[in-house]
Amino acid sequence: MDIYGDTKSGNCLKVKWVCDHLALRYRWVAIDIMTGQSRTAEFLKLNPAGQVPVLVFDDGRTLAQSNAIIRYLARDSDLIPRDPFDAAKMDEWLFWEQYSHEPYIAVCRFQMVYLGKAASERDPDRVKRGDAALQRMEHRLAETRFLVGAAFSLADVALLAYTRVAHEGGFDLEAFPALRRWIGDAEKRLGL
Structure with a gap:
């Protein structure tokens, strides 16, 4: 393919x-x-x-x-939980990533990395919503190792993609220790 x-x-x-x-x-x-x-x-x-x-x-x-x-x-792989409820929770995170995370974190990064804009030129609403998305992840990851619990899943892959480079969009991850720990764990799982 x-x-x-x-x-x-x-x-x-x-x-x-x-x-x-x-x-x-x-x-x-x-x-x-x-x-x-x-x-x-x-x-x-x-x-x-x-x-x-x-x-x-x-x-x-x-x-x-x-x-x-x-x-x-990833169908039939260990990246999709076998338990139907856990698989649905994984999907919940996948949908949330595209609706409530990517439009803010990724767009701010696009403006800075691709378009060469300064952090001060970012849309304040996108910054506010991006910070809220990171805070939601921090709260969840303070409770559990990965987004759907103890097992690494597609939810972690999907959200890692832009979260690990959020700083390139002007977001400061220093205030998010659980998130930073998760980034390291997820990168290790993927061999990055």
């Missing part, structure tokens, strides 16, 4: 990390979103939304959206 992505993107790295963790064979196809490579007619045939990552299977089928991709790739 081919993975079309940008290694600066946490959403793309999630897919790469899951493939590497599960020893799945793939070919990485680098896409530079800043030069419009995700907006070409050829790319838009793979994903009409013009977003990375995109997974292209050997039979030509495609799958987009990072959390859908990792959920598919």
